[in-house]
């Protein structure tokens with residue numbers, strides 16, 4: 001069978017691949033793969049049926065490559081595709097487990113900063129976080145939602161100098177929640193801060209438990225660290241998802257730490273990477 005990938009279409013020119021993914025779609029086509037288009041805007045609107053209208057019927061098993069989707073939106077996409085005879089090769093449960101921190105955190109315990117979390121709806125009241133952060137050691141912390149941080153608003157909405165300072169913690173979390181607004185994913189995460197070397201992260205792409213591409217992180221596309229994957233590989237295999245990424249940073253003491261895990265279908269591929277270095281490793285269904 002051929003490799004089939006569903007890309008997001010361009011919102012203004014719906015018959016074309018979204019410019020952000022055009023290079024990748026070109027690589028799939030160049031190697032005799034098939035592509036089809038998803039209407040991401042329709043999916044976000046909650047209209048999964050409209051989102052898959054351009055997908056040919058009975059296309060068969062396929063990967064998605066596009067913008068991040070909430071766990072619910074991905075499940076709706078999978079359901080709508082099933083109705084047209086297409087199965088997504090990553091199951092919605094696996095998508096959510098890799099995409100949201102509470103899904104992968106415990107599997108990576110010991111190689112990722114210790115974290116606590118609590119569900120919260122967009123615009124919800126943060127409340128008192130004293131009990132929540134009790135398991136964390138005193139000292140600095142990092143705040144995010146289940147998927148994304150406000151790292152560009154580091155002081156106001158991401159970094160907490162002392163996690164046991166209840167008022168300061170609450171202020172930073174409240175600012176993160178306010179800035180995420182309707183896009184707040186899942187709830188609030190608080191993580192112990194660790195001193196990284198500042199050299200830039202490595203994004204490792206895993207397919208069926210194997211590291212198929214060790215590349216730069218999109219925030220530092222020119223940096224090519226060579227992380228030690230000895231402790232990461234067993235955790236990736238234990239998570240049991242077919243296609244994920246791990247972002248790794250080296251701590252000042254030399255240890256390689258998992259900053260975050262992501263679903264490989266929605267992790268950004270830096271422009272400095274040849275897409276074929278990834279797509280050549282995506283399994284084609286039997």
Ligand SMILES: Nc1ncnc2c1ncn2[C@@H]1O[C@H](COP(=O)(O)OP(=O)(O)O)[C@@H](O)[C@H]1O
Nearest residue numbers: 113142147148149150151191192193194259260
């Ligand atoms: N526990 C931590 N200790 C130190 N720095 C962190 C920690 N968590 C995140 N960071 C820093 O903040 C950045 C953003 O955090 P990350 O979890 O990757 O969120 P995002 O999904 O927004 O990229 C990371 O790239 C890293 O530089």
Ligand SMILES: [Mg+2]
Nearest residue numbers: 149247259260
């Ligand atoms: Mg990150």
